[in-house]
Amino acid sequence: MIVEKDRQLGQMKKAQESTSSGWLNNVTISGAVELETSYNSPYTADSTSDATVATAEIGIEAQVHDWVSAQITLLHEEDDTSLEVVSASFTIGPPEGNWSLTAGQIVVPFGAYESNMISDPLTLEVGEAKETAIQLSFNNGGFSGSVYAFNGANKDGGDNHIDNFGASIGYAMESENNSFAFGLGYINDIGDSDNLQSTVSTTLGSANISDHVGGWAANASVTFGPFALIGEYLSAFDNFEANEVVFNGRGAEPSAWHVEAAYNFNVGGKDATFAVSYQGTDEALALEQPEQRIMVGLSVGLFENVGLAFEWAHDEDYSVADGGTGNTANTVTGQIAVGF
Numbered sequence: 001m002i003v004e005k006d007r008q009l010g011q012m013k014k015a016q017e018s019t020s021s022g023w024l025n026n027v028t029i030s031g032a033v034e035l036e037t038s039y040n041s042p043y044t045a046d047s048t049s050d051a052t053v054a055t056a057e058i059g060i061e062a063q064v065h066d067w068v069s070a071q072i073t074l075l076h077e078e079d080d081t082s083l084e085v086v087s088a089s090f091t092i093g094p095p096e097g098n099w100s101l102t103a104g105q106i107v108v109p110f111g112a113y114e115s116n117m118i119s120d121p122l123t124l125e126v127g128e129a130k131e132t133a134i135q136l137s138f139n140n141g142g143f144s145g146s147v148y149a150f151n152g153a154n155k156d157g158g159d160n161h162i163d164n165f166g167a168s169i170g171y172a173m174e175s176e177n178n179s180f181a182f183g184l185g186y187i188n189d190i191g192d193s194d195n196l197q198s199t200v201s202t203t204l205g206s207a208n209i210s211d212h213v214g215g216w217a218a219n220a221s222v223t224f225g226p227f228a229l230i231g232e233y234l235s236a237f238d239n240f241e242a243n244e245v246v247f248n249g250r251g252a253e254p255s256a257w258h259v260e261a262a263y264n265f266n267v268g269g270k271d272a273t274f275a276v277s278y279q280g281t282d283e284a285l286a287l288e289q290p291e292q293r294i295m296v297g298l299s300v301g302l303f304e305n306v307g308l309a310f311e312w313a314h315d316e317d318y319s320v321a322d323g324g325t326g327n328t329a330n331t332v333t334g335q336i337a338v339g340f
Contacts, residue, residue: 190215
């Protein structure tokens with residue numbers, strides 16, 4: 001009996017080891033560390049310089065079943081975010097299928113926010129929204145789309161319900177040397193974007209808004225050989241109340257746009273990208289965003305998964321008549337990024 005029990009325990013241990021090994025084969029761990037040095041000459045204060053761990057990110061994805069996967073992403077940004085859960089969700093859908101259902105904390109698909117620069121585009125600063133949402137997505141023959149719903153931080157009349165929603169649709173095509181993509185997005189409360197929601201809560205002292213303010217976004221990108229173009233625009237559909245988001249003494253109707261051109265080339269056997277960008281906002285002074293921004297960037301892949309980048313950004317503040325300083329600011333940034 002003891003021998004039989006030992007044999008059974010040995011079989012169980014082998015089965016557990018096999019299961020554990022198989023489980024690990026279905027788990028993918030990825031991450032990035034970005035070190036940045038910068039020199040900043042702001043609108044009014046003295047110039048500063050610094051070196052920071054701008055990004056320390058780790059992502060874990062597990063394929064727990066042919067139809068089910070789970071994802072968790074953690075992010076640390078020095079002087080900005082100590083440690084936060086950027087995403088924590090699971091996705092259900094058939095293998096190689098054309099639909100999926102995602103639930104959990106995600107960045108909802110409102111805006112594309114593509115860029116070759118170190119800094120995020122101004123469209124992201126106005127429109128990006130991390131929410132605990134349920135999202136249904138599809139793709140077929142180059143077409144893609146999604147619908148989603150969530151209970152936002154802003155409460156219309158104090159109601160605490162899942163009454164926020166949005167939708168996106170896009171089309172993409174790609175050949176050997178060329179590609180094209182286009183997308184449209186709608187959200188019923190752009191005030192629930194990360195920056196706008198923070199502004200609303202700070203101004204009101206609460207999240208009890210008078211009404212939802214919808215928003216829309218459009219983006220397009222095209223590549224032809226070594227050249228690439230990116231364009232994006234997003235805006236609120238209507239004005240916020242003046243006690244929620246103010247501009248020049250009245251309720252703001254914030255918007256942002258971003259145009260970028262890039263050229264990909266080879267230098268010393270290394271892949272490199274040179275890019276120029278022209279960006280702007282309208283009625284986004286309360287979000288502490290510039291009215292206009294010009295950027296020039298250069299990035300080089302030093303080794304596999306190791307990149308070096310440089311960026312110069314020239315900002316123009318809103319005029320004194322609009323409540324700004326009317327001044328300009330300049331920032332020079334260098335970055336070493338390592339991904340795994």
